[in-house]
Amino acid sequence: MTKETLIIGQTLAFDGDPFQDGIGVAQHNARGGVLIEAGLITATGTADDLRRAHPEATVTDYGDALILPGFVDAHAHFPQTAMIASWGKRLIDWLNGYTFPEEMRFEDPAYAAEIAKTYFDLTLSNGTTTTTSFCTIHPESVDAYFAEAQSRGLRAIAGKTCMDRNAPDGLTDTAQSAYDDSKRLLMKWHGQDRLIYAITPRFSPTSTREQLTALGSLWAEHPDCPMQTHLSEQSEEIAWVHDLFPEARDYLDTYETAGLIGPGALFGHAIHLTDRERARLKETDASLIHCPTSNTFIGSGLFDMDGLMRDGHTIGLATDTGGGSSFSMLRTMAAAYEVAQLRGRALHPAELMWLATAGSAKALRLQDKIGTLAPGFEADLVVLDLASTPAIAQRAQRAKTIWEAVFPTIMMGDDRAIRDVRICGRSIAG
Numbered sequence: 390m391t392k393e394t395l396i397i398g399q400t401l402a403f404d405g406d407p408f409q410d411g412i413g414v415a416q417h418n419a420r421g422g423v424l425i426e427a428g429l430i431t432a433t434g435t436a437d438d439l440r441r442a443h444p445e446a447t448v449t450d451y452g453d454a455l456i457l458p459g460f461v462d463a464h465a466h467f468p469q470t471a472m473i474a475s476w477g478k479r480l481i482d483w484l485n486g487y488t489f490p491e492e493m494r495f496e497d498p499a500y501a502a503e504i505a506k507t508y509f510d511l512t513l514s515n516g517t518t519t520t521t522s523f524c525t526i527h528p529e530s531v532d533a534y535f536a537e538a539q540s541r542g543l544r545a546i547a548g549k550t551c552m553d554r555n556a557p558d559g560l561t562d563t564a565q566s567a568y569d570d571s572k573r574l575l576m577k578w579h580g581q582d583r584l585i586y587a588i589t590p591r592f593s594p595t596s597t598r599e600q601l602t603a604l605g606s607l608w609a610e611h612p613d614c615p616m617q618t619h620l621s622e623q624s625e626e627i628a629w630v631h632d633l634f635p636e637a638r639d640y641l642d643t644y645e646t647a648g649l650i651g652p653g654a655l656f657g658h659a660i661h662l663t664d665r666e667r668a669r670l671k672e673t674d675a676s677l678i679h680c681p682t683s684n685t686f687i688g689s690g691l692f693d694m695d696g697l698m699r700d701g702h703t704i705g706l707a708t709d710t711g712g713g714s715s716f717s718m719l720r721t722m723a724a725a726y727e728v729a730q731l732r733g734r735a736l737h738p739a740e741l742m743w744l745a746t747a748g749s750a751k752a753l754r755l756q757d758k759i760g761t762l763a764p765g766f767e768a769d770l771v772v773l774d775l776a777s778t779p780a781i782a783q784r785a786q787r788a789k790t791i792w793e794a795v796f797p798t799i800m801m802g803d804d805r806a807i808r809d810v811r812i813c814g815r816s817i818a819g
C-alpha cells in the first residue's frame with residue numbers, strides 16, 4: 390500500500406456552482422482534513438474523523454490556514470513574464486511596442502527555458518497549480534514550457550501561438566507551417582504525464598483565413614484538445630477585424646467559419662460581444678475566459694460576468710500575464726470583484742473562489758480532475774494564510790463568518806498569503 394498523507398486546517402469545498410445553485414453549495418469546515426494517496430484526494434471530512442480512521446497517515450497540521458484546490462489560471466502568456474507591467478499603451482500598440490519584441494527572443498531555447506523556469510516559480514509561489522498559456526510562434530517556446538511543467542509534475546496547458554500576418558519578420562509562420570508545427574508539438578506533448586496541448590491561433594488580426602482554416606482542420610482531427618484564442622477585447626481590435634474580414638458577420642464569425650468554435654474553445658476576454666455572438670457562444674458550448682487585471686490595465690472594458698452567468702455561459706478566470714498586471718489569482722479575483730462592481734453586481738467571495746478553482750477547471754473541461762476538494766480529484770492544493778499581512782490580519786480578526794475571514798485575503802492578499810502549495814499531494818516546499 391502506498392503511504393497516506395493527511396493534511397489538516399480549515400477546508401473549503403464546493404458541491405456545485407454557486408452562480409447557478411447559490412452559495413449554499415460551499416462547505417466550510419473549521420477543522421477539516423484532506424487525505425491524499427498516490428497523488429489523489431481519497432477522503433475529506435473532519436480532522437478528527439480522518440485521524441481516527443487513518444492512524445498510519447503522515448499528518449501535516451496547518452492550524453487556521455485554509456486548504457483549497459490550487460488556483461487554475463485559464464489564460465496567460467508565459468513569454469510575457471519579463472515585460473509584465475509595461476506602461477502606457479492600448480492593445481495594438483502594446484503588442485507592437487512591447488510584446489512582439491520580447492516574443493522574438495524565444496527563438497533562443499536557452500532564453501525560453503530561463504523564462505519558463507521563472508514563470509513557474511512565480512505562478513507556484515502564488516498558489517497557481519494549473520496554467521493555460523500561449524507560447525510564441527517558436528516551437529522551442531512550447532518545448533521549454535512543457536519541459537519545465539513536466540519536471541515539476543504539473544497539469545499544464547499550452548500551445549504554439551500561430552501568426553501569419555500583421556506581425557514582425559521573425560515572428561510569423563505560414564498556414565502550412567503553423568499546421569505542421571502545431572501537429573508535431575501536439576503529438577509530442579499532448580497526454581504526456583499531465584500535459585495538454587491547446588491549438589492556438591493568436592487572434593484573427595494576425596492570422597489569414599487560410600491559417601485559421603488550417604488550424605480548424607487540425608482541431609477537427611484532435612477535438613479532445615482545447616483551442617485557445619482572443620475575442621472582442623478592445624474596440625480598435627474589433628474595428629480592425631471588420632476591415633480585415635469584411636465578409637464576416639462579426640468577430641466570432643471569423644473563427645466560426647474556420648471551424649474554430651465548439652466545446653473546448655477558450656475565448657480570452659470576450660468583452661464587447663454582439664447578441665449573435667453571445668447566442669452562438671452559448672449554443673456551441675464554448676468557454677469565455679475573464680481576464681480582469683488585463684482588462685483594466687490595457688483599458689479594454691468591463692466584462693459582463695453577471696449577464697453572461699445568468700445566460701448560462703461557461704466562464705473561467707485568468708491573469709492574462711503580461712497584459713494582466715499580476716501573477717496572483719488572489720489579485721485577479723479582486724479585480725474581478727471590482728470590475729463586476731463597476732457593472733452593478735457584487736460577486737460573493739464564494740463565487741470568486743469557485744471561479745478561480747472549479748470554474749476555471751470547468752472552462753478547461755478539467756472539472757473531473759482538478760479544482761475541487763473531493764475524493765478522486767488530483768491533489769493539487771493551496772494553503773492560504775488568512776492573516777498574511779498586518780492589514781489583512783487586523784481586518785480578519787473581526788470576521789464573524791468564513792466569508793468575512795476570506796474576503797480581506799481576496800482583496801488584499803498576494804504571494805505572502807500562500808502558506809503552502811501541493812502538487813499531487815507533495816509540498817513544493819519539500
Ligand code: GUN
Pocket residue numbers: 466480484488591592619622683687709712713
Ligand atoms: N490579443 C492578441 N494577443 C494578445 C496578447 O498577447 N495579450 C492580450 N491581452 N491580448 C491579445
Ligand code: ZN
Pocket residue numbers: 464465466619657709712
Ligand atoms: Zn491573452
